[in-house]
Amino acid sequence: MPNVKAAVFASGTGSNFQAMIEADLACDIVLLVCDKPGAAVLDRAGLSGVSTFVFDPRAFTSKAEYEAKIIEKLYETGVTWIFLAGYMRIIGATLLEAFEGKIINIHPSLLPAFPGKDAIKAAYNAGVGKTGVSVHFIDEGMDTGPVIAQESVKIFPNDTIQTLQVRLQQLEHRLYPRVINQLILSK
Numbered sequence: 001m002p003n004v005k006a007a008v009f010a011s012g013t014g015s016n017f018q019a020m021i022e023a024d025l026a027c028d029i030v031l032l033v034c035d036k037p038g039a040a041v042l043d044r045a046g047l048s049g050v051s052t053f054v055f056d057p058r059a060f061t062s063k064a065e066y067e068a069k070i071i072e073k074l075y076e077t078g079v080t081w082i083f084l085a086g087y088m089r090i091i092g093a094t095l096l097e098a099f100e101g102k103i104i105n106i107h108p109s110l111l112p113a114f115p116g117k118d119a120i121k122a123a124y125n126a127g128v129g130k131t132g133v134s135v136h137f138i139d140e141g142m143d144t145g146p147v148i149a150q151e152s153v154k155i156f157p158n159d160t161i162q163t164l165q166v167r168l169q170q171l172e173h174r175l176y177p178r179v180i181n182q183l184i185l186s187k
């Protein structure tokens with residue numbers, strides 16, 4: 001049976017992209033989609049030989065237009081799963097319809113708590129005793145789709161935002177590949 005093919009969408013550093021590349025994944029990451037020309041994740045893709053589709057949203061008149069271009073690329077490369085990893089855009093109806101139930105995201109909080117940007121800082125500043133990481137399906141909202149898996153970490157009195165962030169990132173890098181494999185192998 002040919003391997004399942006997947007794309008990662010990312011806008012920034014790409015540590016989760018790297019973790020997927022290094023993990024024993026049940027699918028091939030064949031494409032990185034990036035909306036930020038010059039993002040560090042593109043260097044990682046270059047080093048690991050993963051093809052990239054880089055676009056500048058400002059060059060398009062609408063989300064529907066650039067998502068149609070992305071879909072062309074995804075079909076061309078035979079991608080059936082999309083893993084968002086620090087992709088700083090809301091997925092629109094065009095992509096949602098084309099890849100229904102096949103787009104997942106990782107978020108550094110215990111959703112539905114602390115959706116959106118700066119979730120680690122928000123949890124830290126709220127003074128909660130624990131936070132964590134969620135992997136969830138994408139819907140039209142921001143970090144609102146059905147949760148697939150969550151793991152929590154304690155917030156200690158001597159934590160800083162930085163120490164908490166390191167722990168959460170380590171957890172993300174373990175959790176995301178594991179959940180991806182569970183999903184793919186259960187289909």
Ligand code: GRF
Pocket residue numbers: 010012013014015016017085086087106107108172
């Ligand atoms: C991660 O914390 C992820 O949960 C969030 O964006 C961050 C991306 O980090 N959605 P990286 O680019 O993978 O290092």
